[in-house]
Amino acid sequence: MGLSYYHVSFVDRMFNVHGRRRLHLNQRGNRLSVHIDRQSARWSYFWLMILSTVAFGDFCAMIFGAAVKQPHYAVYVTFPMFALGLTCYLVAFAMGVWGAFGTEEISVHAGSLVWTRKALNWTRIKDIPLHD
Numbered sequence: 001m002g003l004s005y006y007h008v009s010f011v012d013r014m015f016n017v018h019g020r021r022r023l024h025l026n027q028r029g030n031r032l033s034v035h036i037d038r039q040s041a042r043w044s045y046f047w048l049m050i051l052s053t054v055a056f057g058d059f060c061a062m063i064f065g066a067a068v069k070q071p072h073y074a075v076y077v078t079f080p081m082f083a084l085g086l087t088c089y090l091v092a093f094a095m096g097v098w099g100a101f102g103t104e105e106i107s108v109h110a111g112s113l114v115w116t117r118k119a120l121n122w123t124r125i126k127d128i129p130l131h132d
Contacts, residue, residue, distance in 0.1 A: 024036075031107055034107070049097070059089075098119045101119045102119035103119075114126070
């Protein structure tokens with residue numbers, strides 16, 4: 001893939017499917033700020049959260065139904081499988097929450113790049129110095 005593919009791909013990602021801008025540049029004094037909107041529709045992430053919850057509920061019913069039939073396998077099979085299923089569910093649900101409610105902002109101020117990611121009450125800030 002040539003350089004032109006990456007350029008076209010980046011330009012396509014600057015706008016959503018309806019032609020609205022996803023990147024917003026603001027400059028206040030000597031601070032430059034870039035705000036990035038979501039690319040996908042919010043409803044698709046809600047469906048991800050709903051379907052992953054339904055799938056996890058079905059998975060739990062299957063696992064605990066097997067544990068009732070074979071109780072001596074519970075420690076060796078059921079609990080590790082439940083832990084694996086719970087981990088997968090939490091990852092899928094976190095991806096849904098981030099996609100539905102997440103925003104990102106990148107700002108350059110006083111010799112550092114500050115990358116702020118927000119989703120609901122969860123905020124993560126990464127401060128990257130621009131000099132060595």
